[in-house]
Amino acid sequence: MATLQELLAQREAIEREIELTKKRERADAIARVRSLMAEYGLTLADLGGKTTGSSGKSAGTTKVPPKYRNAATGDTWSGRGLQPNWLKAALASGRKLDEFKV
Incomplete structure (x- = not known):
């Protein structure tokens, strides 16, 4: 029977x-x-692939259309990433996200 050390060495190899x-x-x-x-x-x-630059990030990023708009200021948010401050403040004051849908 093999010892623990022998088994560990085999596993490593x-x-x-x-x-x-x-x-x-x-x-x-x-x-x-x-x-x-x-x-x-x-x-x-x-091939349908994205080309990348030397940084590894996508070379041709496309802008996402806005899903939410502040009618008073015209500010928009795509729904991706962190919520903008204007939307956070509106939601905190009791408004609903659906009210801002484009």
């Missing part, structure tokens, strides 16, 4: 092997995809 195999298979897959793209003249746009 297997985990290293798994990681190396993942990297190798991923690199092979990328090479095959690039080869097919070159063969057929495909771009990322053809």
Whole structure:
């Protein structure tokens, strides 16, 4: 029967092997995809993917249309991210979110 130390060493070796195999298979897959793209003249746009800049963020972000509008000031909110202060204040004073729907 194997000792705990031997089993832990085996697990560590297997985990290293798994990681190396993942990297190798991923690199092979990328090479095959690039080869097919070159063969057929495909771009990322053809695949429906987003292109990214060096920062890794999406290069072409689209603006989301507003879902809520403050009729008094014309301020808008898309419904994404933190609620703007004007909306927080209105909701705190008892108004309903539905009152601001565009």
